[in-house]
Amino acid sequence: MDAVSQRSTLVHDTVRLEQLVVAPLSAVWQAYAETAVRSQWSVPAGQSMVFDADDFHAGGRARYRCGTPGSMEFHGVIEYHFIEPxxxxxxxxxxxxxxxxxxxxxxxxxxxxxxxGICVVVTDQTTSYVGREMIDDSRNGHTIALEQLVSFLE
Incomplete structure:
Protein backbone atom coordinates (compact mmCIF):
# COMPACT_ATOMS: atom_id res chain seq x y z
CA MET A 1 0.00 0.00 0.00
CA ASP A 2 1.50 3.36 -0.95
CA ALA A 3 1.61 6.41 1.34
CA VAL A 4 -1.42 8.06 -0.31
CA SER A 5 -3.74 5.06 0.01
CA GLN A 6 -2.41 4.30 3.53
CA ARG A 7 -3.27 7.87 4.61
CA SER A 8 -6.76 7.72 3.12
CA THR A 9 -7.67 4.68 5.24
CA LEU A 10 -6.21 5.96 8.54
CA VAL A 11 -8.96 6.27 11.18
CA HIS A 12 -8.68 7.20 14.89
CA ASP A 13 -11.23 6.74 17.65
CA THR A 14 -11.61 6.21 21.37
CA VAL A 15 -13.93 3.54 22.69
CA ARG A 16 -14.89 3.66 26.39
CA LEU A 17 -17.03 0.91 27.88
CA GLU A 18 -18.17 0.12 31.42
CA GLN A 19 -19.52 -3.13 32.81
CA LEU A 20 -20.62 -3.94 36.35
CA VAL A 21 -19.45 -7.38 37.47
CA VAL A 22 -21.09 -8.78 40.59
CA ALA A 23 -18.11 -10.67 41.98
CA PRO A 24 -15.26 -10.04 44.43
CA LEU A 25 -12.47 -7.79 43.14
CA SER A 26 -9.92 -10.60 43.54
CA ALA A 27 -11.97 -12.91 41.30
CA VAL A 28 -12.43 -10.25 38.60
CA TRP A 29 -8.71 -9.45 38.68
CA GLN A 30 -7.68 -13.12 38.49
CA ALA A 31 -10.01 -13.69 35.54
CA TYR A 32 -7.92 -11.14 33.65
CA ALA A 33 -4.47 -11.81 35.13
CA GLU A 34 -4.51 -15.57 34.44
CA THR A 35 -3.90 -15.92 30.71
CA ALA A 36 -5.62 -19.29 30.30
CA VAL A 37 -8.73 -17.94 32.02
CA ARG A 38 -8.72 -14.66 30.06
CA SER A 39 -8.57 -16.53 26.76
CA GLN A 40 -11.81 -18.34 27.73
CA TRP A 41 -14.01 -15.26 28.17
CA SER A 42 -12.31 -12.62 26.00
CA VAL A 43 -12.99 -14.09 22.55
CA PRO A 44 -16.41 -14.01 20.82
CA ALA A 45 -18.33 -17.29 20.51
CA GLY A 46 -17.29 -19.19 17.39
CA GLN A 47 -13.79 -17.67 17.45
CA SER A 48 -10.52 -18.96 18.91
CA MET A 49 -7.66 -17.30 20.77
CA VAL A 50 -4.28 -18.72 21.70
CA PHE A 51 -1.60 -16.87 23.64
CA ASP A 52 1.84 -17.97 22.45
CA ALA A 53 3.37 -15.95 25.31
CA ASP A 54 2.03 -13.67 28.04
CA ASP A 55 4.51 -12.08 30.42
CA PHE A 56 1.89 -10.25 32.50
CA HIS A 57 3.85 -7.57 34.33
CA ALA A 58 4.86 -3.96 33.63
CA GLY A 59 7.48 -4.15 30.89
CA GLY A 60 6.24 -7.59 29.78
CA ARG A 61 4.97 -8.64 26.36
CA ALA A 62 2.30 -10.96 25.06
CA ARG A 63 1.81 -12.55 21.65
CA TYR A 64 -1.47 -14.07 20.56
CA ARG A 65 -3.35 -15.41 17.56
CA CYS A 66 -7.10 -15.20 17.15
CA GLY A 67 -9.90 -15.46 14.64
CA THR A 68 -11.59 -18.30 12.84
CA PRO A 69 -10.83 -21.67 14.46
CA GLY A 70 -8.22 -23.51 12.45
CA SER A 71 -6.77 -20.43 10.78
CA MET A 72 -6.58 -17.79 13.54
CA GLU A 73 -5.63 -15.22 10.92
CA PHE A 74 -5.08 -12.27 13.29
CA HIS A 75 -1.80 -11.85 15.18
CA GLY A 76 -1.38 -9.46 18.08
CA VAL A 77 1.46 -8.14 20.19
CA ILE A 78 0.80 -6.52 23.56
CA GLU A 79 3.31 -4.49 25.56
CA TYR A 80 2.27 -3.98 29.19
CA HIS A 81 3.25 -0.51 30.40
CA PHE A 82 1.56 -0.25 33.79
CA ILE A 83 -0.05 -2.84 36.03
CA GLU A 84 -1.37 -2.06 39.49
CA PRO A 85 -2.86 -5.34 40.82
CA GLY A 117 -19.69 -5.13 42.55
CA ILE A 118 -16.75 -4.18 40.37
CA CYS A 119 -17.10 -1.61 37.60
CA VAL A 120 -14.72 -2.63 34.83
CA VAL A 121 -13.87 0.31 32.56
CA VAL A 122 -12.12 -0.32 29.25
CA THR A 123 -10.75 2.63 27.29
CA ASP A 124 -9.30 1.79 23.87
CA GLN A 125 -7.70 4.55 21.78
CA THR A 126 -7.21 2.95 18.37
CA THR A 127 -5.57 3.97 15.14
CA SER A 128 -6.78 1.78 12.29
CA TYR A 129 -4.65 1.59 9.16
CA VAL A 130 -7.41 -0.08 7.15
CA GLY A 131 -10.48 2.06 7.74
CA ARG A 132 -13.40 2.20 10.14
CA GLU A 133 -14.00 -1.56 10.38
CA MET A 134 -11.13 -2.15 12.83
CA ILE A 135 -12.55 0.53 15.16
CA ASP A 136 -15.97 -1.11 15.02
CA ASP A 137 -14.42 -4.55 15.53
CA SER A 138 -12.53 -3.27 18.58
CA ARG A 139 -15.71 -1.83 20.11
CA ASN A 140 -17.61 -5.04 19.39
CA GLY A 141 -14.80 -7.24 20.73
CA HIS A 142 -14.51 -5.34 24.02
CA THR A 143 -18.30 -5.28 24.43
CA ILE A 144 -18.53 -9.04 23.97
CA ALA A 145 -15.53 -9.66 26.24
CA LEU A 146 -17.08 -7.63 29.06
CA GLU A 147 -20.44 -9.38 28.70
CA GLN A 148 -18.72 -12.77 28.72
CA LEU A 149 -16.63 -11.78 31.76
CA VAL A 150 -19.91 -11.19 33.61
CA SER A 151 -21.27 -14.59 32.51
CA PHE A 152 -17.99 -16.29 33.41
CA LEU A 153 -17.93 -14.88 36.95
CA GLU A 154 -21.58 -14.67 37.93
Missing amino acids: EDTIVYTETVRIGEQLLASSLVSWEFIQEVD
Whole structure:
Protein backbone atom coordinates (compact mmCIF):
# COMPACT_ATOMS: atom_id res chain seq x y z
CA MET A 1 0.00 0.00 0.00
CA ASP A 2 1.50 3.36 -0.95
CA ALA A 3 1.61 6.41 1.34
CA VAL A 4 -1.42 8.06 -0.31
CA SER A 5 -3.74 5.06 0.01
CA GLN A 6 -2.41 4.30 3.53
CA ARG A 7 -3.27 7.87 4.61
CA SER A 8 -6.76 7.72 3.12
CA THR A 9 -7.67 4.68 5.24
CA LEU A 10 -6.21 5.96 8.54
CA VAL A 11 -8.96 6.27 11.18
CA HIS A 12 -8.68 7.20 14.89
CA ASP A 13 -11.23 6.74 17.65
CA THR A 14 -11.61 6.21 21.37
CA VAL A 15 -13.93 3.54 22.69
CA ARG A 16 -14.89 3.66 26.39
CA LEU A 17 -17.03 0.91 27.88
CA GLU A 18 -18.17 0.12 31.42
CA GLN A 19 -19.52 -3.13 32.81
CA LEU A 20 -20.62 -3.94 36.35
CA VAL A 21 -19.45 -7.38 37.47
CA VAL A 22 -21.09 -8.78 40.59
CA ALA A 23 -18.11 -10.67 41.98
CA PRO A 24 -15.26 -10.04 44.43
CA LEU A 25 -12.47 -7.79 43.14
CA SER A 26 -9.92 -10.60 43.54
CA ALA A 27 -11.97 -12.91 41.30
CA VAL A 28 -12.43 -10.25 38.60
CA TRP A 29 -8.71 -9.45 38.68
CA GLN A 30 -7.68 -13.12 38.49
CA ALA A 31 -10.01 -13.69 35.54
CA TYR A 32 -7.92 -11.14 33.65
CA ALA A 33 -4.47 -11.81 35.13
CA GLU A 34 -4.51 -15.57 34.44
CA THR A 35 -3.90 -15.92 30.71
CA ALA A 36 -5.62 -19.29 30.30
CA VAL A 37 -8.73 -17.94 32.02
CA ARG A 38 -8.72 -14.66 30.06
CA SER A 39 -8.57 -16.53 26.76
CA GLN A 40 -11.81 -18.34 27.73
CA TRP A 41 -14.01 -15.26 28.17
CA SER A 42 -12.31 -12.62 26.00
CA VAL A 43 -12.99 -14.09 22.55
CA PRO A 44 -16.41 -14.01 20.82
CA ALA A 45 -18.33 -17.29 20.51
CA GLY A 46 -17.29 -19.19 17.39
CA GLN A 47 -13.79 -17.67 17.45
CA SER A 48 -10.52 -18.96 18.91
CA MET A 49 -7.66 -17.30 20.77
CA VAL A 50 -4.28 -18.72 21.70
CA PHE A 51 -1.60 -16.87 23.64
CA ASP A 52 1.84 -17.97 22.45
CA ALA A 53 3.37 -15.95 25.31
CA ASP A 54 2.03 -13.67 28.04
CA ASP A 55 4.51 -12.08 30.42
CA PHE A 56 1.89 -10.25 32.50
CA HIS A 57 3.85 -7.57 34.33
CA ALA A 58 4.86 -3.96 33.63
CA GLY A 59 7.48 -4.15 30.89
CA GLY A 60 6.24 -7.59 29.78
CA ARG A 61 4.97 -8.64 26.36
CA ALA A 62 2.30 -10.96 25.06
CA ARG A 63 1.81 -12.55 21.65
CA TYR A 64 -1.47 -14.07 20.56
CA ARG A 65 -3.35 -15.41 17.56
CA CYS A 66 -7.10 -15.20 17.15
CA GLY A 67 -9.90 -15.46 14.64
CA THR A 68 -11.59 -18.30 12.84
CA PRO A 69 -10.83 -21.67 14.46
CA GLY A 70 -8.22 -23.51 12.45
CA SER A 71 -6.77 -20.43 10.78
CA MET A 72 -6.58 -17.79 13.54
CA GLU A 73 -5.63 -15.22 10.92
CA PHE A 74 -5.08 -12.27 13.29
CA HIS A 75 -1.80 -11.85 15.18
CA GLY A 76 -1.38 -9.46 18.08
CA VAL A 77 1.46 -8.14 20.19
CA ILE A 78 0.80 -6.52 23.56
CA GLU A 79 3.31 -4.49 25.56
CA TYR A 80 2.27 -3.98 29.19
CA HIS A 81 3.25 -0.51 30.40
CA PHE A 82 1.56 -0.25 33.79
CA ILE A 83 -0.05 -2.84 36.03
CA GLU A 84 -1.37 -2.06 39.49
CA PRO A 85 -2.86 -5.34 40.82
CA GLU A 86 -6.62 -5.26 41.37
CA ASP A 87 -6.73 -1.69 40.02
CA THR A 88 -5.35 -0.82 36.55
CA ILE A 89 -3.75 -2.32 33.44
CA VAL A 90 -2.36 -0.16 30.62
CA TYR A 91 -0.90 -1.65 27.45
CA THR A 92 -0.31 -1.00 23.79
CA GLU A 93 -1.46 -3.53 21.22
CA THR A 94 -0.66 -4.01 17.55
CA VAL A 95 -2.78 -6.28 15.34
CA ARG A 96 -1.78 -7.71 11.96
CA ILE A 97 -3.08 -10.18 9.44
CA GLY A 98 -0.07 -11.72 7.79
CA GLU A 99 2.34 -8.85 7.17
CA GLN A 100 -0.45 -6.23 6.90
CA LEU A 101 -0.66 -3.84 9.84
CA LEU A 102 -4.32 -3.42 10.84
CA ALA A 103 -4.38 -1.35 14.03
CA SER A 104 -2.40 0.04 16.96
CA SER A 105 -4.07 0.82 20.27
CA LEU A 106 -3.47 2.23 23.73
CA VAL A 107 -5.76 0.31 26.08
CA SER A 108 -6.54 0.65 29.77
CA TRP A 109 -8.58 -1.61 32.02
CA GLU A 110 -9.72 -0.16 35.35
CA PHE A 111 -11.26 -2.24 38.14
CA ILE A 112 -13.31 0.02 40.43
CA GLN A 113 -14.93 -1.25 43.64
CA GLU A 114 -18.56 -0.16 43.90
CA VAL A 115 -21.33 -1.05 46.32
CA ASP A 116 -22.89 -3.65 44.00
CA GLY A 117 -19.69 -5.13 42.55
CA ILE A 118 -16.75 -4.18 40.37
CA CYS A 119 -17.10 -1.61 37.60
CA VAL A 120 -14.72 -2.63 34.83
CA VAL A 121 -13.87 0.31 32.56
CA VAL A 122 -12.12 -0.32 29.25
CA THR A 123 -10.75 2.63 27.29
CA ASP A 124 -9.30 1.79 23.87
CA GLN A 125 -7.70 4.55 21.78
CA THR A 126 -7.21 2.95 18.37
CA THR A 127 -5.57 3.97 15.14
CA SER A 128 -6.78 1.78 12.29
CA TYR A 129 -4.65 1.59 9.16
CA VAL A 130 -7.41 -0.08 7.15
CA GLY A 131 -10.48 2.06 7.74
CA ARG A 132 -13.40 2.20 10.14
CA GLU A 133 -14.00 -1.56 10.38
CA MET A 134 -11.13 -2.15 12.83
CA ILE A 135 -12.55 0.53 15.16
CA ASP A 136 -15.97 -1.11 15.02
CA ASP A 137 -14.42 -4.55 15.53
CA SER A 138 -12.53 -3.27 18.58
CA ARG A 139 -15.71 -1.83 20.11
CA ASN A 140 -17.61 -5.04 19.39
CA GLY A 141 -14.80 -7.24 20.73
CA HIS A 142 -14.51 -5.34 24.02
CA THR A 143 -18.30 -5.28 24.43
CA ILE A 144 -18.53 -9.04 23.97
CA ALA A 145 -15.53 -9.66 26.24
CA LEU A 146 -17.08 -7.63 29.06
CA GLU A 147 -20.44 -9.38 28.70
CA GLN A 148 -18.72 -12.77 28.72
CA LEU A 149 -16.63 -11.78 31.76
CA VAL A 150 -19.91 -11.19 33.61
CA SER A 151 -21.27 -14.59 32.51
CA PHE A 152 -17.99 -16.29 33.41
CA LEU A 153 -17.93 -14.88 36.95
CA GLU A 154 -21.58 -14.67 37.93
